[in-house]
Amino acid sequence: MEHTRYTVPKEELYTSPVFSHDLLRSIMDTDDALNLELLHNAAISATPEYSISACLEAYSKDHLKDLAQDHELHIPSSYRKKQVVGKIAPHLVSQFPKMLPYFPHRNLEFLTRFKENPSIEIAHDALRFRDISHAHNYGFLYLFKTGDTFTAVVPRELIPALHMLDETTIWDTVSLHQRLNAYAVSLSNLYGVLDIDQYAVVWNRFESETLTPAMVADELVELGKVQYYWWFEDELVISSYFQNELEVAEFLDKVKQVSYYAPSRDDLVKYFQTPYDDESPAANAMLEFLSGYRLPDGEQIEDLMDDISDTCIVGEGMQDVFDLLNEYGLLFTGMEEITRFTELYAQMSDHCRKWELRGHTPVGLKKHSPSS
Known part of the structure; x- marks a missing residue:
């Protein structure tokens, strides 16, 4: 008699993602004092402008050079401020629709308010920095300080791209991207440096979407352009603790040849928020x-x-x-x-959990060694 084995459908095995929509939203919260400090540091004390070039002109040349570096644009040292603006402005216009799907969900919800009008006036205590964080940091949204209010501006050249947010499918894509980013943050905090094979192993253990290492790499290349907590190079996810490839190479020379520690769901959430166990x-x-x-x-x-x-x-x-x-x-x-x-x-x-031990603790590794 032939017996058939029942296979549990994948959606039954994975009832919910590790990083839920509500969890990711709550993690971005800050207290009121820090929120106001971030907003005032971001705001420009000037009359609001509405074109991309005029908004960029409101920044100092040093700020513009930092923005260009974030976008991996080479700016010759001989360039005057107007030339720097001329280099950055068209790049921002072309990149905005490509980068939008990789922004945090909260940023995109806020940006939907600009589809018909390039500016919004908001009281100081009514704006949260989490709503503008990435859009502002990458030069797509500008915050002007006007008395007791902020005026948030999305330059008019960028407005047409915002209509892509009318498509319902983009929000599912955004949610997937935010979960992928959360894994990269968590795992780079846990391991310091890991290869995309290990990323895919951990992801496929907990999530309903099956990803190959090549699929992971494609997404991390784009995600790496809009965040600061990790970077991606040569199929490695690298904590921003490391400043350059030389530091990474020196670290990898010291890594013990042991298997990666296998994190639990709770570990992933814990290490997303901090690179160490603050409750131990x-x-x-x-x-x-x-x-x-x-x-x-x-x-x-x-x-x-x-x-x-x-x-x-x-x-x-x-x-x-x-x-x-x-x-x-x-x-x-x-x-x-x-x-x-x-x-x-x-x-x-x-x-x-030490990076050199691929996320293992010295005590735990010793406990499971053959000699112990």
Whole structure:
């Protein structure tokens, strides 16, 4: 008698994506004070302009050169400001419709308000930076400061491209892109550097859409143009901790030849928000110890903790860690404090997921080694 095996449909195996629409929206939230600071830093104190060239002219030449660098445009050092604007303006017009599907969902929802009018006046406390973040940073939306209100402007040359947002299918594409980006952020925080094969393995373990490494590469090339947390080169997803290819090559020489740690769904969400486990007992013990010190110049203990955690993850030596403490102005008063800090740091180091160990903890790797 021949028996047939029932195969569970894939949609039953994957009931929901790891990074839901609501989760991704909530992660972009900031407190009111930081939100207002970001908006004021982004705003231009000038009369609103409505053409792409006039909007660009409102920026300093240094800002324009930074914007050109974000778009990978070469600007000769001899160029005057008007020449820089002339180089950037047509590029922005041509790139806007290509980059739109890779912007965060919140940005696109905000941009739909400009389809009939290139400007919107908004009270300072009614605008959230998350709504304009990428569109503003890449020169497609301009924020002018006018008294008690902001005037947000999408230059008139860009308005026609916004009608592509009327197509219902683009919103599904945008959601997919945001989930792909979330995986890249999370996995680069977990591993430091990973190849697209590992990305595809993790994605296909949890998501309903099956992706090949080649498909992953195609999407990451485009996504990499509109975010700052990771970069993509030679089929590698690389944390923005690394500044150039030389640093990446030096790091890869130190990576132990072990299999990648297999993250859980909870791990992916956790490492999307921070490159270390801030809820671990070792991390909590270190934070409690550091909280007994006051740092000079307004430095925050939480920022120091983040940097100490980075040294654990990257595998820096103790001298580098003490150099970091000196940079923050934290000075111990005796050997007892130094010894206690060293003990806590050793505990953190043993229990953190190290990039050189492909996301494994030293304790976990030792526990599963043949000799243990």
